[in-house]
Amino acid sequence: MRNQSVVQTIVGFFMLFGIIALLFLALKVSGLTNTFNSGGYNLIANFQNIGSLKVQAPVTISGVRIGYVQKIKLDPNSFDARVVLHINKAYNDLPIDTSASIFTEGLLGSNYISLSPGYETQILKNDSIIENTHPALILENLIGQLMYKVGGQT
Amino acid sequence: MIIKLINNLGKTGLNFCEQLGHSGIFLIRAIPRLPRPGKTWKLLSEQIFAVGFLSLIIIVVSGLFIGMVLGLQGEHTLSSFGATQELGQLVALSVVRELGPVVTALLFAGRAGSSLTAEIGLMKTTDQLASMEMMGVDPLSQVIAPRFWGGLISMPILAIIFSAVAIYGGYLVGVKWLDLDAGTFWSNMQAGVSFYDDIVNGIIKSIVFGFVITWIAVFQGFASEPTAAGIAKATTKTVVYSSLAVLGLDFILTAVMLGGW
Numbered sequence: 163m164r165n166q167s168v169v170q171t172i173v174g175f176f177m178l179f180g181i182i183a184l185l186f187l188a189l190k191v192s193g194l195t196n197t198f199n200s201g202g203y204n205l206i207a208n209f210q211n212i213g214s215l216k217v218q219a220p221v222t223i224s225g226v227r228i229g230y231v232q233k234i235k236l237d238p239n240s241f242d243a244r245v246v247l248h249i250n251k252a253y254n255d256l257p258i259d260t261s262a263s264i265f266t267e268g269l270l271g272s273n274y275i276s277l278s279p280g281y282e283t284q285i286l287k288n289d290s291i292i293e294n295t296h297p298a299l300i301l302e303n304l305i306g307q308l309m310y311k312v313g314g315q316t
Numbered sequence: 317m318i319i320k321l322i323n324n325l326g327k328t329g330l331n332f333c334e335q336l337g338h339s340g341i342f343l344i345r346a347i348p349r350l351p352r353p354g355k356t357w358k359l360l361s362e363q364i365f366a367v368g369f370l371s372l373i374i375i376v377v378s379g380l381f382i383g384m385v386l387g388l389q390g391e392h393t394l395s396s397f398g399a400t401q402e403l404g405q406l407v408a409l410s411v412v413r414e415l416g417p418v419v420t421a422l423l424f425a426g427r428a429g430s431s432l433t434a435e436i437g438l439m440k441t442t443d444q445l446a447s448m449e450m451m452g453v454d455p456l457s458q459v460i461a462p463r464f465w466g467g468l469i470s471m472p473i474l475a476i477i478f479s480a481v482a483i484y485g486g487y488l489v490g491v492k493w494l495d496l497d498a499g500t501f502w503s504n505m506q507a508g509v510s511f512y513d514d515i516v517n518g519i520i521k522s523i524v525f526g527f528v529i530t531w532i533a534v535f536q537g538f539a540s541e542p543t544a545a546g547i548a549k550a551t552t553k554t555v556v557y558s559s560l561a562v563l564g565l566d567f568i569l570t571a572v573m574l575g576g577w
Contacts, residue, residue, distance in 0.1 A: 166358060169361055169362055170357070170358075172365055172369055173361040173364045173365050173368075173369060176364065176365075176368055176369045176372065176473065177364075177473065179372075179473075180473030180474075180476055180477055183473075183476045183479070183480035183481075184476050184480075187476065187479060187480055187483075187515050188511055188515065190502065190506075191408050191412065191480075191483055191505055191506070191509050191515070192506060192509040192510055192511040192514065192515055193503075193506030193507070193509070218507070218510060220507070
């Protein structure tokens with residue numbers, strides 16, 4: 163029989179090892195810091211069509227990631243998609259006429275939101291609404307329009 | 317002839333139900349029977365040491381190799397789509413959601429479950445359990461409950477360690493050997509893996525597997541025939557039953573979890 167306290171110490175180390183592995187999974191693999199780091203503010207944008215945008219999708223300005231999509235809901239009155247964006251607190255000086263568009267990474271990649279800042283001096287505050295939005299481009303619609311145009315010419 | 321066949325079928329079915337009922341009652345009696353607090357930790361730590369810590373080497377080694385193989389295979393397949401930047405996500409999702417809990421559970425059944433069964437079976441064969449009862453010590457609380465709880469606690473820890481090591485193995489092959497970009501590897505992984513949907517689901521799976529494996533192992537040991545051949549049979553049954561139970565439960569759990577649960 164091994165010494166009792168040695169066994170307990172080893173079991174303690176075993177559990178500690180497990181906790182470290184869990185922390186590694188949480189922080190490094192799933193990037194949980196993004197969710198915990200609540201030092202930021204929310205913006206709301208209503209889109210006609212969000213394509214296949216998902217929660218946790220990046221929000222960028224000029225390709226630089228400044229936040230992520232926190233929540234997607236359907237507005238019960240206008241039947242638009244209501245998207246809540248969580249923006250890092252370092253970027254708290256977005257002008258009030260900022261516009262939001264949904265783009266696709268590459269040809270078949272996932273959707274993300276791109277903000278393009280305007281020129282007003284007033285800035286967007288927590289929970290304010292981005293007025294100027296452009297819906298996602300749906301490939302099928304584009305092809306449909308193209309077919310229609312090409313068909314109309316001949 | 318046919319009557320005999322149906323008779324046999326009925327007998328098997330009844331036997332199965334009886335075993336299931338026995339093991340259920342056994343489990344319900346064993347779970348709350350941890351001995352008094354001061355002693356619990358001592359017995360429990362011995363079991364976690366035997367079941368968990370001593371399984372660590374096989375878990376770490378197989379995790380590392382499975383991660384590295386996933387890295388190689390994934391890179392090979394993804395490169396034909398020009399999508400090698402998604403390797404991190406591929407490795408992390410397949411390990412955390414599926415391979416981590418399932419492979420750990422299969423190894424755990426072979427490494428720890430069989431030894432639990434053999435140990436308890438031998439105790440029964442050499443009348444240690446009976447003599448405990450004679451001395452007024454309850455074998456359920458002294459022998460069975462600590463082993464059950466030890467297995468139940470160790471299994472999720474082992475699965476988490478397996479996942480972490482396997483992802484590191486994928487990182488070694490993908491980034492260090494095949495020269496993918498480390499930044500894209502981790503950031504695509506973080507974008508694709510969600511803590512609550514993927515990692516927590518994996519942990520839930522591993523807890524369920526730990527429960528089932530230790531249950532089967534402990535019950536088979538306790539119900540084994542008190543002979544050498546009986547122990548051999550019980551050990552084999554433990555490994556076979558718990559592997560089958562893990563694979564079947566894994567399918568059900570995955571279906572439930574993917575069904576937006």
